[in-house]
Amino acid sequence: MANNDPLSDGSSRPAAVDFIDNRLPKYHPAFINSSCHYDAEDGKYIPNTQDTSSTEKSSAVSLSDSSTKLEPRIPSPRPNWTNIEALKSWNNLFPAALSRLISTSQEPSGRSKTEHSIRQGKNDWNAVYNTLENARAKYEQSNKMAGLLRKTGENIAPVAQALKIASNMDPGSPYSTPILGAVKTAASVRQQVLEEFNDIIPKIYDIEFFLVTFPDDHNISNASLDLTVTILLAIEQTIGFFISNRFVRGVKAMGMGASYETDLLKSLNTIKAKxxxxxxxxxxxxMHKFDRHSQMMERGQQQVIQGQAHLLNTVRSLLIDHEKQKKEHSLQTITTLTIQNETLRSISPIQSSMWLPPPHRPTPAHAWYLNQDTLRWMMKIADADLIDVSVINNKKDSLAAKDIAQAEQIVHTQIFCNWIVSPNSAKMMVHWDLQPPKIVAGISPLSLFCSTITQGLRIKQRILSVLWFCGRHIDPSEVGEQVGGHCMLASLIDQLLRQHTFDTRSLSSSFNMASLQQNDYNELMGLFEWLVKELPNTTTLFCIIDGVALFEREEHWGQSAPVFLKMVNLTNDPTVPAVVKVLFTSTPGTGxxxxxxxxxDLILEVGNLPRWASAPSEERMTRELGG
Incomplete structure (x- = not known):
């Protein structure tokens, strides 16, 4: 496949790609791993697949820093319910459970005409529970054991006392064996009733929790309904146990033996089973929910990765157009100057020797100068852009996929294409005021957009880019002293020095070196402009600033405003040989x-762009922009 990339060195892999893939990982860990890799046959970056990710890892472009540790997202705590009236799902389920109880089992004979019925006029849990409490109170009074059954549960000391009395009877007495057996049987039933009903309220809370957690799961709702019906049936039978005559209970206990209250005990055991x-x-x-969530997360990550590859190739295609237009513009300019020169020579009486270039004048030697490594050390903010991009890439899963997809639509707008393709310097502002996206730790989908297109820019020869994320540099607790416009200016200078080789020997005659070594703000402003003007006319410089509105705050505006103005003015400065492209993005919009x-009319509002029904797709963007 022919390589039509004007930024290539003519081989199947452009020299810029080889440089990024093979050399940059030695300078910074942000370039070690990647979600995309350059495909020489297609001449573009494509997402890594399971088969190719391991083989391409050494030659992949990435801006993720493995050393960056993310704070784990703390899940919201389980609700701590203390009032059954607040259990919305349980109370919604209760009428259906009571209706099923009525339709599937008969009420004890004569119960419907008494105050102890839970079926007649009982429409909610409180009414049923109050009926149980009234029966319990009658039971306590008849047995003179107050406090035997409470909502929070009590001990069973009275039961133990009854067993002790019975066991102390004369074993030889003809009454001791049946009485002892009856007492033990009755005590065992009372003990089991008390223990099981101590656990009823927690079971109700479990039902509420599962109904809330799995609101559309029919298996959960059916199991919850079955358990609730069983609880109601057990309550009805327990009420019968409480309100029965004490003497009758004793006779039943002696007469029935092990069969005493089997229906009630069976219901209590059924509660456990349900x-x-x-x-x-x-x-x-x-498990099903986790599996679906894992699949959705995996699909979402793949879609975001594909979207980034698509965006990279979109930018690559636009940069190719930009470079072509720059060459055409240069050829037109050279042709025009040549014609003018020949015309002047044909009509001018001046000797042709006058057109010879002036004699070479050696540049005076300087006693000393600051080399680029020293200048970068003086900035004290080395590689801040790479660290920020790494954090943003690692945070992208916290951003809404639909917002990322909408931000990707920027590259399809006419204003963006004009800005990036034009052979001349240009500026552009992107706002997101309408229906603004979710922002995480100062990072928005626009931050990810800026990060991605910068990754595409930095694989091109003769393309330089400086990048700054205001949202990453407003909180001293997160980034220390790297806050505000002064640090932004120092980082822009550091990035220029890292990407281009300058002749710094004349700096000492143009700047106050002592002030420059002290990072004086005014000296840095002059140095930034000097560096930009030293770039050759074959170079295009992209200045990309995200979150501009955050630096409009009073505490930052004094030092950020001059930097913003300087970048904008460089796009209109005829003394700047290089092409300068300035892109400011902000959510919310700037004031x-x-x-x-x-x-x-150079402001684009992202909120007005169409919202795609699909998730972000790097593959889609690659196809549309690469084509």
Whole structure:
């Protein structure tokens, strides 16, 4: 496949790609791993697949820093319910459970005409529970054991006392054996009733929790309904146990022996079984939910990776157009100057020797000068842009996929294409005021957009780019002293020095070196302009600033405003040989900086762009922009 990239060295892999893939990883860990790799046959970056990611890892472009550690997202705590009236899902389920109880089992004979019925006029849990409490109070009074059954649970000392009395009877007495057996049987039933009903309220809370956690899961709702019906049936039978005559209970206990209150005990055991079933269904639902979540996360990550590759290739295609237009523009200029020169020579009486270049004058030697490494050390903010990009790439999963996809639509707008393709210097502002996206730790989808297109810019020869994320540099607790416009200016200088070789021997005659070594703000402003003007006319410089509105705050505006103005003015400065492209992005929109773009209608509002139904797709962007 022919390589039509004007920025290539003519081989199947452009020299810029070889430089980024093979050399940059030695200078910074941000370039070690990648979600995309350059495909020589297609001549573009494509997302890594499972098969190619391991083989391409050594030659992949990445801006993720493995040394950057993310703070784990702390899940919200489980709700701590203390009032059953607040259990919305449980109370919604209760009428259906009571209706099923009425339709599937008969009420004890004569119960419907008494105050102890839970079916007649009982429409909610409180009414049923109050009926149980009234029966319990009658039971306590008849047995003179106040406090035997409470909502929070009590001990069973009275039961133990009854067993002790019975066991102290004369074993030889003809009454001791049946009485002892009856007492033991009755005590065992009372003990089991007390223990099981101590656990009823926690089971209700479990039902509420699972219904809320899995609101659309029919398995959970059915298991919850079955458990609730079983609880109501057990309550009805327990009320019968409480309100029965004490003497009758004793006779039944002696006469029935092991069969005493079997229906009630069976219901209590059924509660355990139904509760276990609900827990098992919840485990299954949780596993299913986790599996679906994992699949969705994997699909979302793949879509974001594909979207980034698409964006990279979009930028690459636009840069190729930009370089072609620059060459055409240069050829037109050379042709025009040549014609003018020949015309002047044909009509001018001046000797042709006058057109010879002036004699070479050696540049005076300087006693000393600051080399680029020293200048970078003086900035004290080395590689801040690479660190920021690494953090942003690692945070991208916290951003909404639909917002990332909408931000990607910027590259399809006419204003963006004009800005990046034009052979001349240009400026552009991107706002996101309408329906603004979610912002995480000062990072927005626009931050990811700026990070991605910069990755595409930095694989091109004769393309330089400086980058700054205001949202990453407003909180001293996160980035220390790297806050505000002064640090932004120092970082822009550091990035220029890292990407281009300058002749710094004349600096000492142009700047106050003592002030420059002290990082004096005014000296740095002059140095930034000097460096830009030293770039050759074959170079295009991209200045990309994200989160501009954050630096319009009062505490930052004094030192950030001159830097913003300097970058904008460089796009209109005829003494700057290089092409300068300035892109400012901000969510929310800016209040003051917008004035430099508004009159020329150079502001793009992302909120007005179409919202794609699909997730971000790097493959889609690659196809559309690469084509």
């Amino acid at each position: 509760s276990k079933t609900l827990l098992e269904e919840a485990d299954k639902s949780q 003051m900086v917008r004035g430099a773009f508004e009159q020329e």
